[in-house]
Amino acid sequence: MIKLESLVEDCDISTQEGIEEACRRIASREKDVDSRLEEILSQQCQLEAKMRNIGLALAGLGVVGDKTRNLSTQIDHTSQLAEKVSAKVRRLDEARSRVSECQQRVHDLIDLQLCSQGVITAIKEEDFEKGAVHVNRFLAMDKNLLQKTADDVSGSVTSVSKAVSTLEQAATQIRQVVNLKFDEAVKKDDLASVERFFKIFPLLGMHDEGLAKFMTYICTKLQAKAQKELRSSMDIAKAEKRTTVAYSDTLTVLLENIARVVEVNQAIIENCYGAGRLVPVIAILQRECDDEVVKLVLEFNQAIIE
Known part of the structure; x- marks a missing residue:
């Protein structure tokens, strides 16, 4: 706020001109104050409306506060009840x-x-x-x-x-x-x-023992079949003069026999011994297959030398 002294401090009020200048400045300032006051008064309705809204909002907040406290009480009660029920x-x-x-x-x-x-x-x-x-x-x-x-x-x-x-x-x-x-x-x-x-x-x-005994029996049967098939194929091949082909025929039959063993016994092994037991059985058959193939290859090489 501008003080009156600051308006007239540079005016020489001992002279007529100074007094008139001071009066002019005071009148101008008064006019500005009146204008500002009128502007503020013109906003009175808006301010009153805003104050009413604020009052209503505060009243609403009070209601919300009461409801919040009630809700908190209910939650506490429900929590205690739930704990009792849970126990x-x-x-x-x-x-x-x-x-x-x-x-x-x-x-x-x-x-x-x-x-x-x-x-x-x-x-x-x-x-x-x-x-x-x-x-x-x-x-x-x-x-x-x-x-x-x-x-x-x-x-x-x-x-x-x-x-x-x-x-x-x-x-x-x-x-x-x-x-x-x-x-x-x-x-x-x-x-x-x-x-x-x-x-x-x-x-x-006796899962392991049963599988071991059964696979020993199966491998023995496969060995006998492989030797029998080789002799039979050799007899036929000699008669037809196609000896070398007899070994490939024997190998084919061997692989078919091993595949048939898996096909026939898969259900029994999985149902009686469990699904995971088929893997070691196949591993045993694979080793037996490798052994029989090696035997065939050796006999084939010997036949070529002779």
Whole structure:
């Protein structure tokens, strides 16, 4: 704000001209002030409207604040309720888990007794498939859990221990018998019996041993077929004077036989032993194929030299 003294400080008010100049300046300044005041007064309605809007907004903010506090209270209440419900659900889940575990333990005890009785009958009747199924169920049981269950149930320790001992002895006996029967079937070249006992091995937890025995049998058969095919091809080739072609014919038949082995036995291996067991079987067949091919090549080279 400009002070009055600053307007007239350079005017000589001791003279008529100075006084008139000072009055002129004061009048001019007064006119500017009046003009500015009128401008401000003309905006009074707008200012009042804005103030009313601000007042309404403040009132609305108050309502929002109240609602926010109410909402916060409801959220806190809901959170506490959810925590209580969650705790009850956790307790229910825990109870359900315990009930399920209890049921499983009871089922295991029942199955243990059934398997113990069934495996003895199966061995007497030489029903090795049924006996292997009982052993397989026994092997799938948790031995520690069985013992714990027996300890928890009065009078069950002796019966459980007896059943476990019976099944362990039966498993050993059936494994020995299946091994023996498989070897006998191989000696007799009884393919049906070979396949029968081959399917029993995995039920007894003897996956690797069963595959090893079966593939040894298969490789022996492939070797015999390869030699037989070579002799047959050589006889025909000599008669037709096409000896060199006999080796390629033999090689073709060898590869076809190996492919047929995979095709025929894939389903049995995957169903009884598991899908992942086919890969090592193919690896064994590949090695056998390589060995037979080497033999053919050596015989072919020898025939050329002669």
